[in-house]
Amino acid sequence: MLIAWTTFLLLGSVIAVAGFWLSRFGDVIAERTGLSGTWIGLVLIATVTSLPELVTGVSAVRVAGSPDLALGDVLGSCLFNLLLLSMVDAFYRPACLYARASEGHALSTGYAVVLLSTVGIDLLVPLSIPGPVSLSTFLIVPVYLLALRNIFTYERRRLLEPAEPALLRHPGTSLRRAVAGYLACAAAVVAAGVLLPGAALDLAEAMGWTSTFVGTLFLAAATSAPELVVTLSAVRIGALDMAIANLLGSNLFNMMVLVVDDLVYPGPLLADVSDAHSLTVMTAVLMSGIVTVGLVFRPTTRPAQAVSWVSLALIAAYGVNLLLLASSAGGGS
Structure with missing residues (x-):
């Protein structure tokens, strides 16, 4: 238990430092x-911070043979990001926050x-289709690319509108140095983020919880640690829209993670999971709707x-x- 906690906190520290510089x-x-x-x-930051969910999901279905753990991690991460x-x-x-954020986030x-x-x-309503994957896998990819x-397109149109010239926040950093630094920090976040769920899962499973509960809450929180650190770091340097886009973009990318989990699972993944995940899906839809209202109403x-x-x-x-x-x-899987 002590080793698991030490590992968890050490990896979290790596993510904290690398996450600040990544943003x-x-x-x-x-x-x-x-x-x-x-x-x-x-795109750039949300993809990096969501890679722990990808690796954890593949490991859950291929190594642990637990589709509930994989789906719980994906859906729980969506809730945690919101x-x-x-x-x-x-x-x-x-x-x-919602008075200053771009309305374009409502698209996400x-x-x-x-x-x-x-x-x-x-x-x-499981729909039987020929093949080894769920029906939603065929629909998620084109919708994600369309998003x-x-x-x-929306952001490009917005940037073409006349605006006051803004002062550079980082006048002393070149694009080449920024790209090199971004890649190094991204590697550190991914490496630490991939290892982080292992310590979290060891602690959670000792409590005797179901894989659905562990995946949706404990494991999802662990794999969302990069989003947390990078988002707060972005807010700290004044990049509010980048911070929000990281969280909302991670939710979109999480759906692509589910596609990969389904592809590597031997059979339609959504046909072999607990019905309890429906509650998490509906909660995620509800919370996404609440955020949309806030972005448009702008309290x-x-x-x-x-x-x-x-x-x-x-x-x-x-x-x-x-x-x-x-x-x-206390029961089920």
Whole structure:
């Protein structure tokens, strides 16, 4: 137990340091290339911070033979990423998060709802199709690619609009150095993030919880550690849109992780998992909808000067899902 905790904290420290510099170099790349912080966060950073989910999912289905653990990790990570928006809201003090964030993030949450709903329908009404994969696997890939294309088009149109010239936040860092630094930090985050779930899983399994519960809560939190650190680091340097895009982009990429898990699993993965995952899917859809409302309505007040009502709603939804999963954690798989 002591070794597991030591390993967990050590790997978390590596992610904390590398994550800070990853967000900083990503911000430099956005400045030097003219790409938006949203696009950098959505593609470059979200992909890197989501790789632990990918490796963990493949390991869960190929080594451990547990599709519930793999699906729980993917869906639980989606919930955890949305919950982290409330932490960003509390951490970002200049104004309410949703009043300052780009409305374009609503595209990410909208497509996330589409992808999550596809998985939810496949879970509730399994549709038999020829082949070794689930029906949703055929639908997720084109929708994900369409989402990236539409978000890129939206951001490009937005950048073409006249705007006040902005001062460079990192005038002394060249693009070449930023790319090299980004690749080095990305490697460190991936390496530590891949090893992190092992220590977390050893601790969680000692409690006797089900694989669905462990995957959705404990393992998902562990594999989302890179998102947490990188997001808060991005907020710290003032790259708010990059921080939000990292979390929402990770949710989109998590659906591609599910596709890979399904491809390496011997059979349709969604046909061999617990029905309890449907609750997590619906909660993720609900939380994505709440974020979409916040991005469009753009609230400016914070109850008790803490977080906005949008963040309070996210915390409540996550808490209810946690309680319902915990109540059923004593049985099943």
